[in-house]
Amino acid sequence: MAGLSLSNVRKSFGQTAIIHGVDLHIADGEFVVFVGPSGCGKSTLLRMIAGLESVSNGTIAIGGRDVTHLDPSGRGVAMVFQSYALYPHMSVRDNIGFGLRMNGVPRAEVDRKVAAAATALHLTELLDRRPKQLSGGQRQRVAIGRAIVRQPDVFLFDEPLSNLDAELRVQMRLEIARLHAELAATMIYVTHDQVEAMTLADKIVVLRAGSVEQAGTPLSLYDDPENLFVAGFIGSPRMNFLRAECGTDGMIRLPDHRNVIVPLTLAAAPQPGQDLLLGVRPEHFAPDEAVSLNLTVDLVEHLGGASYAYIGSGTAHPLTIEMRDARKVGRGTVLETSFDPTRAFLFDARTGDRLR
Structure with a gap:
């Protein structure tokens, strides 16, 4: 196994820039996920690592090489x-071992590697079946087995x-998480989810849009997003954003909610009149916190x-x-709730930058 490094990697199609100077280090054995909305460049970046797309500028190194x-x-x-x-006319066994056979690997070694991959992926009892006899999950495990061998x-x-x-x-x-733990392999995974x-x-x-907004552990991105985009993208359901204003007294207020004051500790107060957004996660609303809101409910999902x-x-x-117990809450209910301001995030609404 080996680590991977990207240095100022760029990709353009003609005059259109798709990937904008990505710098990234992935440690040996690390499981890294590229995530973002459709069209953000995550699959293009993965294909560049694979060699299926050329690199316009920059360097990709695997294991220091x-x-x-390279092809x-x-x-x-x-x-x-x-x-x-998968090849529909081949068995699971032959699909997994096909690439090895094409590269001239001896039959005994092919059989050994296929058996080991099948054991790891719980496919041993399916080795003689053909793809049409498998479920979608089983077919995907076969495709993973073909990579493992x-x-x-x-x-x-x-x-x-x-x-x-x-x-x-x-x-x-x-299954993939378990496989990563067993193989201790370097894995890069692309998803919009x-x-x-x-x-x-x-x-x-x-x-x-072809740039890295932030990289870090899942909880570091959840707890400490760098900007409005990351804050809204990480977390399910997504973070709430409330319109906020800074008064001449330096206090942050919510004009759509009776100008309630949100006591925040910031290194520097925003400018009076600056367009702001206050981020509060759905799971961070609770009774008896410092900032109270009265909200009229449109719909409840139980x-x-x-x-x-x-x-x-x-x-x-x-x-x-x-909410954990909302049996008495329904459409039209005036919900009294609150949040802890120390768990809220303040952003410049125009630039999306986090204000700390």
Whole structure:
């Protein structure tokens, strides 16, 4: 296994820049997730690492070896795609071992590696079946097995669970996490689903419009987002943003909520009149905190263990409030709730920068 480094990596198609100078270090054995909205460049960046897209500028190194201009076969990577790309006329056994056989690996070694991969992926009893006899989750495990037998330096996953239903996605997340722990392999995983990112990653790289917005552990991004975009992207349901203002006295108020004061400790007070947004996560609302709000409920979703109240639907700044016991809350209820200002985040509404 090996670590990976990207230094000022850029990609352009003609005059259109897609990836803007990405610098990133991935340690040996680390599970890193590239996450971001559609079109942010995460799959393009992964394909550049794989060698399926050329690099316009910059350097990619795997295990300290410059692979920027090497063919995919010379990089020591194996890629698992969203589509399973299995040969329908071949058994599971032959699909997993196909690449090894094409490279002239002796049959006994192929059989040994296929058996080991099948054991790790719980496919041993399915080795003689063909893809049409498998579920979607089983087919994806076969595709992963095909990557495992190559014993690559780096595993690359491009939205591998997108074709699965919700229950299978949860199951496969657990399988991939277990596999990473067993193999201690360097893995890079692309998804638009921040829940997948939070549950799988050692490190999350948040991308937007071809640039890295922030990189760090899942909880560091959740607890300490650098900007408005990361704050809104990490967390499910997403963070609430309330319109805020700074008065001439330096106090932060919420004009849409009776100008209630939010006592924040900042290194420097914002400018009076500056457009601000205050971020509060749905799960951080609770009774008896310092900042109280009265909110009229539009809709409540009862999910059993938790309920979500939706306020201000259709407005510029709708709110979602998580509650543990909401049996008496319904449409039209005036909800009395509050939050701890030490768990809130303040942002410049124009630039998106975090104000600390």
